[in-house]
Amino acid sequence: ARAIHLQDYRAPDFRVERVALDVDLYEDHAIVRATLAMQRSGAADAPCRLDGVGLTLEQLQLDGADWPSTHYHYDGEVLTLEGVPDRFVLATVVRLAPQLNTELEGLYRSNGMFCTQCEAEGFRRITFYPDRPDVLSRFVTTVRADAVRYPVLLSNGNPIAQGEEGGRHWVTWEDPFPKPSYLFALVAGDLSCQEDRYVTGSGREVALRLYAEPQDLDKLDHAMASLKASMLWDEQAYGREYDLDIYMIVAVSHFNMGAMENKGLNIFNTSCVLAHPKTTTDAGFQRVESVIAHEYFHNWSGNRVTCRDWFQLSLKEGFTVFRDQCFSADMNSAAVKRIEDVDMLRAHQFPEDQGPMAHPVRPQSYQKIDNFYTLTIYEKGAEIVRMLHTLLGADDFRRGSDLYFERFDGQAVTTDDFVACMAEVSGRDLAQFKRWYSQAGTPQVTVSGELEGGRYRLSVHQQTPPTPGQPDKQPLLIPLRLALLDGAGHHLPLNAQGDTELLLELTEPQQQWEFALPPGVERVVPSLLRGFSAPVMLAGEDSEAALRHLLTHDDDGFCRWDAAQRLYRAAILRLVDATGRAAEEAAQLAPAMKAVLAGAGEDAAAAALLLALPSATQLADSLPEFDIAAVQQAHDALAAALGHALATDWWQVLERWAPVGEYQPVAADIGARALYQQAASYLAATAQPEIGDVMVRRFAEADNMTDQLGALRLLVHERLQGADAALADFARQWQHEPLVMDQWFGVQASAPWQTAAGIEALLEDARFDWATPNRVRSVLGQFSNANAVAFHRADGSGYRLFASALQRLDQLNPQMAARLAGACGRLGRLPAVQQHALREALQQLVRQPLSGNLDEVLTRILA
Ligand code: HT7
Numbered sequence: 001a002r003a004i005h006l007q008d009y010r011a012p013d014f015r016v017e018r019v020a021l022d023v024d025l026y027e028d029h030a031i032v033r034a035t036l037a038m039q040r041s042g043a044a045d046a047p048c049r050l051d052g053v054g055l056t057l058e059q060l061q062l063d064g065a066d067w068p069s070t071h072y073h074y075d076g077e078v079l080t081l082e083g084v085p086d087r088f089v090l091a092t093v094v095r096l097a098p099q100l101n102t103e104l105e106g107l108y109r110s111n112g113m114f115c116t117q118c119e120a121e122g123f124r125r126i127t128f129y130p131d132r133p134d135v136l137s138r139f140v141t142t143v144r145a146d147a148v149r150y151p152v153l154l155s156n157g158n159p160i161a162q163g164e165e166g167g168r169h170w171v172t173w174e175d176p177f178p179k180p181s182y183l184f185a186l187v188a189g190d191l192s193c194q195e196d197r198y199v200t201g202s203g204r205e206v207a208l209r210l211y212a213e214p215q216d217l218d219k220l221d222h223a224m225a226s227l228k229a230s231m232l233w234d235e236q237a238y239g240r241e242y243d244l245d246i247y248m249i250v251a252v253s254h255f256n257m258g259a260m261e262n263k264g265l266n267i268f269n270t271s272c273v274l275a276h277p278k279t280t281t282d283a284g285f286q287r288v289e290s291v292i293a294h295e296y297f298h299n300w301s302g303n304r305v306t307c308r309d310w311f312q313l314s315l316k317e318g319f320t321v322f323r324d325q326c327f328s329a330d331m332n333s334a335a336v337k338r339i340e341d342v343d344m345l346r347a348h349q350f351p352e353d354q355g356p357m358a359h360p361v362r363p364q365s366y367q368k369i370d371n372f373y374t375l376t377i378y379e380k381g382a383e384i385v386r387m388l389h390t391l392l393g394a395d396d397f398r399r400g401s402d403l404y405f406e407r408f409d410g411q412a413v414t415t416d417d418f419v420a421c422m423a424e425v426s427g428r429d430l431a432q433f434k435r436w437y438s439q440a441g442t443p444q445v446t447v448s449g450e451l452e453g454g455r456y457r458l459s460v461h462q463q464t465p466p467t468p469g470q471p472d473k474q475p476l477l478i479p480l481r482l483a484l485l486d487g488a489g490h491h492l493p494l495n496a497q498g499d500t501e502l503l504l505e506l507t508e509p510q511q512q513w514e515f516a517l518p519p520g521v522e523r524v525v526p527s528l529l530r531g532f533s534a535p536v537m538l539a540g541e542d543s544e545a546a547l548r549h550l551l552t553h554d555d556d557g558f559c560r561w562d563a564a565q566r567l568y569r570a571a572i573l574r575l576v577d578a579t580g581r582a583a584e585e586a587a588q589l590a591p592a593m594k595a596v597l598a599g600a601g602e603d604a605a606a607a608a609l610l611l612a613l614p615s616a617t618q619l620a621d622s623l624p625e626f627d628i629a630a631v632q633q634a635h636d637a638l639a640a641a642l643g644h645a646l647a648t649d650w651w652q653v654l655e656r657w658a659p660v661g662e663y664q665p666v667a668a669d670i671g672a673r674a675l676y677q678q679a680a681s682y683l684a685a686t687a688q689p690e691i692g693d694v695m696v697r698r699f700a701e702a703d704n705m706t707d708q709l710g711a712l713r714l715l716v717h718e719r720l721q722g723a724d725a726a727l728a729d730f731a732r733q734w735q736h737e738p739l740v741m742d743q744w745f746g747v748q749a750s751a752p753w754q755t756a757a758g759i760e761a762l763l764e765d766a767r768f769d770w771a772t773p774n775r776v777r778s779v780l781g782q783f784s785n786a787n788a789v790a791f792h793r794a795d796g797s798g799y800r801l802f803a804s805a806l807q808r809l810d811q812l813n814p815q816m817a818a819r820l821a822g823a824c825g826r827l828g829r830l831p832a833v834q835q836h837a838l839r840e841a842l843q844q845l846v847r848q849p850l851s852g853n854l855d856e857v858l859t860r861i862l863a
């Protein structure tokens, strides 16, 4: 496939002033009539080019008359109209087959309803249109369908007319806000609705309607509460009110991603909107809250101000992730949320940034834009916005965002425009900062400190390693939050004003800072990168004593947690290279862990995080060679040794933090359940039968999915007595709840003892369905992304199975296949035997006829 380059961007030759769509839905086809008021905005002789993929054109008229076939040409992707006037009304009629659409892009069916997914380039599968984000237009849409089968007919904006005739009915919707085609949506189905209202700060009433299949109507309360909280938060934090009279969300079972922010009509993966204590875990509740917020926040950061082109994707996604992170931090525990976000970034985005798919937050080129909905665009993009917030401070950042929304309302703009607003309000030159958008790779920052003559000198060095297509890197502007602790754990003053925290700005490859210390200070332990102030890899000379000091005394939640992670990491690595013994390492760690447990009453969630070992995958990723088998073995040995060394403490946790009262997805209770699960997992690692008995009981008695699934996971993963019976019971109990059955598949696919044959059996299970992305993710996603030890088994069986599954999936859903294939990005860092086996499996796969999506990812990995 041809690559598209940022430098080739050209403004559109034609704009669309108004669009009228009429979508007629039938069981075996759909007819789409589009009327576009076109206006030339480019060169006088430019032909009018409209995107349209796989459409059957039935009629084409210009200004009410048939346009001669000699004046247009359709090649299956682009419709070119020659010799058109500067203004004209184009009317087309096309025929579609939504029931055959398994790619879940454009108009398709999910469990008997019709729905759409247009981002990034799905609208061109519905009608002929300049399907690019910088063409904004006003839409009026009429949806027609059988009145009994599809009583609910929805589209963007407000309903303005409706009618019924001969068993069919129709509703016309008008969206007053100009929008790009990627924000178009329609839904038709037999849906139930939970309704509420929200009154905006300025007193406007908004109807809130959440639609789901009737059996899921009891799972919408949490989404509704989250939506109302998000609407209020955006008014308070950003001064942004909702702008239409209706806000609708529809839950669909077949969806390639989490959710979609279509104007006034969000479409959600059921997994990101449905929640009920019996069927949803704490993590599920939190995901619903954050995705509801994310899509709602897009109404301003994405919809009112949108992207000029898809290279600017992080303009809306990075900013909106930052906004949803701050919202979740405000709704729950800010420190815990920050640690979870950093952990995710380091576990998943850092490897992406070090592998063959590494790309800048504003990429230079792509073949398939769907392949660029990445952790780099979303999560690293959010870190860039967070750094701007850190550098400018909350007040200037808010003035910058106000300016951005006011200046660019109704426009399609760039990340440069966003940064320019921040520069303008703060008076800062952000030219160097902008390298964060154009330079791929994770910067490595190395620090060393020296205490001499009453002064502390901090030397810092930065370097970004080469990434594909970017061999040489420039120094970045890296904000480093710093505090210094003395030997008693007190924070030292860092300047004449007595500040105990400073923001250092690292701009050079090498820089030094000096601090005058109060008299008598004999020990200094730096607390660096506080709050994870920049998305970098920090290396230092941190002695274990210094790490213990930070774990005990630092008041920065992230730094405490990171100190614990570094201590665990060092211990596990000593087991990998056989310089340590598990029992001794556990004995060394025990006092600090006991201290954490002693303070757990204050914040159980934070304690659970402080007690969790880094995953073996993360540790293997931090080494030159990804030798997961060796690291997993060492990891498990330390877990078992800690299970034994602190057995009494873990049992006490199980007693003290056992569930009491009715389940509630609130921060304190979530923390208690997390701590219980952490203690149980250490005990399970010892394989003592007693913990198996406790887990069997917990599984049977649980009144909520967090406890039930937590017990099932330990039983199955640790192969404790009763695991098989629990799996069978679970499947029986939840056979009619697809999202819970996804968990049933996922628990098995992520079990470390899993084999390729076991995965094959799951794929052949009658309940498995290749056409349902959630189910595919629960098996193939869990196996390839959450089960490194089984996936990378040296006999190559995991790779062969995965490659053949990708080939099969690619024929149904290329976006999903390509996304899953990213799991092979560690190819170049695997031990020789695995590397050979994976290369062979992928080379064989790439010789088959594949989609452009999968081909792009595999070609990058094999390059
Ligand atoms: N903006 C949405 C992205 C999205 C998407 C992209 C490609 C293919 C399918 C998709 N579904 C949703 C979601 C978001 O970031 O809010």
Ligand code: ZN
Residues within 6 Å of the ligand: 294, 298, 316, 317, 320
């Ligand atoms: Zn988004």
